[in-house]
Amino acid sequence: MEIKQKLKIRRCQMMIKRTRQTRNESPGTTEKKPRYGFIAIRPFLTIGIVGVAGWMVAITGILRLEGLGRWVTLTVAGMIGIIGTWVAVSYIPLYFLVLRPRGNENFWANQFTKHGISGKLVAIDAGCGTGQVTIEVAKALPDAHVTGIDIFKGMSGTSPGQPTRNAKIEGVSDRVTFKKGNLLDLPFPDNSVDVVTVGSVLHEIDSDENRKAALEEIKRVLKPGGYFFTVELLRDWRMILAMLVFAPVWKTGKYWKELLLNAGYSSLDVGLETRMLNMGVYCMQK
Ligand SMILES: C[S@@+](CC[C@H](N)C(=O)[O-])C[C@H]1O[C@@H](n2cnc3c(N)ncnc32)[C@H](O)[C@@H]1O
Numbered sequence: 001m002e003i004k005q006k007l008k009i010r011r012c013q014m015m016i017k018r019t020r021q022t023r024n025e026s027p028g029t030t031e032k033k034p035r036y037g038f039i040a041i042r043p044f045l046t047i048g049i050v051g052v053a054g055w056m057v058a059i060t061g062i063l064r065l066e067g068l069g070r071w072v073t074l075t076v077a078g079m080i081g082i083i084g085t086w087v088a089v090s091y092i093p094l095y096f097l098v099l100r101p102r103g104n105e106n107f108w109a110n111q112f113t114k115h116g117i118s119g120k121l122v123a124i125d126a127g128c129g130t131g132q133v134t135i136e137v138a139k140a141l142p143d144a145h146v147t148g149i150d151i152f153k154g155m156s157g158t159s160p161g162q163p164t165r166n167a168k169i170e171g172v173s174d175r176v177t178f179k180k181g182n183l184l185d186l187p188f189p190d191n192s193v194d195v196v197t198v199g200s201v202l203h204e205i206d207s208d209e210n211r212k213a214a215l216e217e218i219k220r221v222l223k224p225g226g227y228f229f230t231v232e233l234l235r236d237w238r239m240i241l242a243m244l245v246f247a248p249v250w251k252t253g254k255y256w257k258e259l260l261l262n263a264g265y266s267s268l269d270v271g272l273e274t275r276m277l278n279m280g281v282y283c284m285q286k
Contacts, residue, residue, distance in 0.1 A: 034166035036132040044091035051084020108133070108197070109140035115269075115283060117227060119143055121194035124221070126150075126183045127201025131163025131176070137197050138172040144195070146172075147188075149181040183214045188221040196222060198230040203249055208259070215263040222286040228265065232256055234278040253280050260284060 054077045061073030112118065121144040125134035128148030138146045152158050160178030167176040181187050183201065196218050205211045218228050235250040253270070260268055265284035 032169065034131075034135070034169045035162060036130045036166065041091055041095070044088045047084050048088025049084075051081050051086075051088055054078065054080030054082075054084055057081075108136045111229060111271075111281065111283065112140050112195075114271075115227060117141070117195060121145075122192065123147070123195040123197065124149060124186065124188065124193055125197045125199070126186065126218070127198055127204070128163055128178065129199075131166045131178065133197055133199035134163065134176060134178070135167055135170045135172055137195070138167070138176045139170070141195070144175065146176050148176065148178040149183070149186065150178075151182055152180050184210060184217055186217055186221050190220055191223050193221045194223055194226050196226070196228045198228070200231055200233060202230055202256075203232055203251060211259060212263065215260070219264065219286055224286055226286045228284045228286070230256075230260070230282050232280050232282075234280050236278050253278070256280055256282060 057077035058074050058081055061070050061077060065073055118141065121141055123137055123141060123144045123146040125131075125137055125146055125148045128134045128150045131148050134146050134148035138144065148160070148163055150160070150163075152160060160180065163178045164173070167173040167178070179187060183198070183205070198218070202211055202214060205214055222228060233250050234253045234256075235247060236252070257268070257270065260282050263284070265286060267285045269283040271281040271283070
């Protein structure tokens with residue numbers, strides 16, 4: 001009995017010690033790694049759950065029903081199962097081939113070096129989502145202040161909470177601010193911003209007219225000579241093979257070039273980052 005009690009006390013002491021160690025290792029926060037993908041995966045998970053439900057109904061139909069009922073249930077529920085699973089699973093290549101590389105450490109640093117951009121700058125990352133690009137821009141421009149702006153609806157969560165936590169974990173929170181706002185109505189005065197980055201956002205704007213309005217709005221806030229970068233995944237056969245579900249959403253390189261060339265910027269530089277999928281990196285100067 002005594003030995004049992006001693007062992008219990010010893011286990012409690014070990015637990016307290018471990019908790020204290022964890023707190024000391026990460027002062028101010030218990031999170032150690034930033035979370036960029038998890039919020040965006042929510043709608044895909046929901047669709048995946050609907051897909052699994054479809055499979056279950058289809059299997060139940062095979063086991064329990066007979067005649068026409070069996071075939072109707074099998075067809076309808078089977079289709080829901082196949083489409084739901086396809087959409088949910090297609091998030092995996094989207095995340096690893098598109099979202100992660102775009103937030104790659106060297107990606108933004110290379111872009112800024114290429115165009116000689118550095119110094120005490122005012123930068124905006126419009127459509128910042130969970131802040132992956134915003135934070136990498138802040139790291140690549142160590143004297144700049146970067147404001148991440150997003151409508152914070154659906155994919156990116158409903159508030160700037162997650163990107164703000166990510167910036168804290170990544171050690172750039174003193175130079176990064178997140179605000180709820182719309183790319184079509186940026187909360188900045190005319191000619192006040194040095195750099196605007198937009199990471200896979202323009203395709204989410206619902207019409208060509210609104211995309212043109214977004215490009216106009218970015219031009220309004222940029223200082224003369226200021227830079228605007230946008231990154232879009234381009235539709236081609238590899239893209240179609242990898243993620244058929246996104247094919248109608250993504251546009252071709254020709255589409256973006258035309259839209260951007262007509263937006264009235266003084267120059268357009270196109271870089272094609274070819275990994276498994278084609279990614280268009282466009283840099284424009286006001
Ligand atoms: C595909 S996510 C990309 C997020 C982030 N740029 C990244 O690279 O991880 C597109 C983001 O654009 C945001 N968005 C869409 N339309 C917007 C608008 N009109 N104004 C601001 N943000 C917008 C969405 O809320 C979403 O977070």
